[in-house]
Amino acid sequence: xxxxxxxxxxxxxxxxxxxxxxxxxxxxxxxxxxxxxxxxxxxxxxxxxxxxxxxxxxxxxxxxxxxxxxxxxxxxxxxxxxxxxxxxxxxxxxxxxxxxxxxxxxxxxxxxxxxxxxxxxxxxxxxxxxxxxxxxxxxxxxxxxxxxxxxxxxxxxxxxxxxxxxxxxxxxxxxxxxxxxxxxxxxxxxxxxxxxxxxxxxxxxxxxxxxxxxxxxxxxxxxxxxxxxxxxxxxxxxxxxxxxxxxxxxxxxxxxxxxxxxxxxxxxxxxxxxxxxxxxxxxxxxxxxxxxxxxxxxxxxxxxxxxxxxxxxxxxxxxxxxxxxxxxxxxxxxxxxxxxx
Numbered sequence: 001x002x003x004x005x006x007x008x009x010x011x012x013x014x015x016x017x018x019x020x021x022x023x024x025x026x027x028x029x030x031x032x033x034x035x036x037x038x039x040x041x042x043x044x045x046x047x048x049x050x051x052x053x054x055x056x057x058x059x060x061x062x063x064x065x066x067x068x069x070x071x072x073x074x075x076x077x078x079x080x081x082x083x084x085x086x087x088x089x090x091x092x093x094x095x096x097x098x099x100x101x102x103x104x105x106x107x108x109x110x111x112x113x114x115x116x117x118x119x120x121x122x123x124x125x126x127x128x129x130x131x132x133x134x135x136x137x138x139x140x141x142x143x144x145x146x147x148x149x150x151x152x153x154x155x156x157x158x159x160x161x162x163x164x165x166x167x168x169x170x171x172x173x174x175x176x177x178x179x180x181x182x183x184x185x186x187x188x189x190x191x192x193x194x195x196x197x198x199x200x201x202x203x204x205x206x207x208x209x210x211x212x213x214x215x216x217x218x219x220x221x222x223x224x225x226x227x228x229x230x231x232x233x234x235x236x237x238x239x240x241x242x243x244x245x246x247x248x249x250x251x252x253x254x255x256x257x258x259x260x261x262x263x264x265x266x267x268x269x270x271x272x273x274x275x276x277x278x279x280x281x282x283x284x285x286x287x288x289x290x291x292x293x294x295x296x297x298x299x300x301x302x303x304x305x306x307x308x309x310x311x312x313x314x315x316x317x318x319x320x321x322x323x324x325x326x327x328x329x330x331x332x333x334x335x336x337x338x339x340x341x
Contacts, residue, residue, distance in 0.1 A: 005030060005077055012084040020143030025150060029077050039070050040152050049156050049163075050306060065161035068306070074153060075165040082169045085140075089179040093256075094196040095168035101256035102325055104196045105264045111192075111203035114253040114260060115214050117224065118243035122198030123167055125237055126160040126174050128152065134174055171197065178235040185231060189213060194255070201255045214246050222246045258326065266326050271333065274323065277316045278340050286313065316341065 007015060007028075019025055026033040039048070048071040053061040067075055088096050093104035108114055119125070128151050134140070135147035142150070154166045161167060179195060186193035189210035191202045202213060209215070212227040222244045224232075232239055247253045249261065259265040281289040290312040320341055324334050 002030065003073055003076060005080060007081075009084055012081045016081055016085050017140060017142070019146035019150075021145035022149045024143070025146050025153075028081075029074060031074065035070070036074070036149070039074065040149065043069075043071070045156055049161065062162065064163040065156050066163040066306075067156075067161070067165070071153075072165065078150070078153060079165045079169055082166065082173070086169055086173050088172060089176060089183065091179050091183050091194045092172055092175075093194055095172055101196060101258060102264060104194050104199075104201065105255040105258040105260050107192060107194050108201055108203040108253070108255040108260045109264060110249075110262055111253070111260070112205045112207070112249050113203060113209045114245075114247050114255065115202040115209065115222075116243070116245040116254065117200040117202070117214075117228075118240040119198040119200070119232070120238040120240040122237070123162040123171065124159045126171060128155045128158045130174060130236065131155065131160065131170060168197075175235075178232070178237065181231045181235070182228070185227060186213070196256045199256055203255075203260075209246060214244070216246060264326055266323060270319070270323070271337075274316065274319050274337055277312070277319070278337060281312070281316070282340075 005012075015028060019028060022036070023033050026036040029036070048069065049065040049067055051063065051065050053063050056062050066072075088099075093099040093101070093107075131154055132147045132151035135142045135150055136144060140147075154160060154164065154170050156164070160170055175195065182195075182200070183193050186202055189204070189212060190206055191204040191210065191213065194201050204210070210225070212225040214222055214224050214228065216222050224239055224244060229239065245254070252259065253261050257267070259267065277289070277293070280292060284292070293312045293315070294309055320334070320338055323337070324331075327334055329335075
């Protein structure tokens with residue numbers, strides 16, 4: 001099955017919006033109708049996905065369902081189309097060209113208050129019914145047959161699987177209404193709102209943070225305000241009460257894992273990791289550094305068993321590239337460690 005679609009990018013949106021039934025979808029994705037139905041309805045989840053877990057940064061495990069075989073190819077082709085179809089809202093910084101955690105963090109630099117809110121079980125919360133309903137409704141208005149097949153293609157066991165090529169863009173499409181409603185709410189209270197996947201960030205220069213969005217109770221516990229809670233719950237998402245932070249300018253403020261008090265910066269721990277990896281390489285040689293890295297960092301983690309172990313040098317180069325993106329190529333810290341690399 002080919003990964004290449006013959007449709008020109010400028011024609012994809014119009015062709016997509018004209019889909020009415022399952023046969024239209026098969027023709028659009030340039031696959032035999034019989035092959036499409038076989039992969040969707042005859043193959044088991046075990047045949048279509050490999051399942052593993054990875055540790056969450058804040059503790060616990062995150063389940064990843066990575067597609068394999070023909071389902072992965074079909075999802076990749078559909079993802080190319082959806083990238084042309086989806087028109088992102090201004091607050092969105094996840095899974096969009098030239099948008100990332102850095103562009104998200106830059107929106108909240110040097111603010112009096114920064115609020116971080118996390119949504120619980122973000123991808124599994126997005127069900128087959130929600131995706132099908134989205135395709136049937138405005139602005140897509142697809143035929144029910146086409147919407148059903150597309151939703152089934154994007155789901156595993158009735159929910160959006162974290163690890164599939166289509167899941168990021170589908171999550172953004174599902175959150176379109178949420179982003180509009182929260183954006184208007186934030187603007188009403190003179191706050192700036194951005195979203196990176198399940199990570200919502202609000203900031204303001206007001207002297208008092210609006211209690212309709214969040215407030216600190218006695219003892220320092222932060223609770224989300226009634227108005228913001230209603231909007232999130234009305235869009236079928238749930239707030240993670242254990243990952244709410246409201247920080248003033250005189251405390252450590254973050255947005256999508258980056259410091260934003262005076263400028264966008266990485267955490268000190270990130271720089272320490274780079275320094276330790278360079279030291280290990282210099283002291284023990286590259287081969288031993290690779291062995292130590294695998295033993296210390298990767299053996300403890302669950303990872304896709306189908307993928308090869310990463311190379312120490314490539315991992316370190318990637319960390320340096322991200323550091324350069326965040327603090328700039330002229331930063332003395334970056335220059336020092338890059339020269340050492």
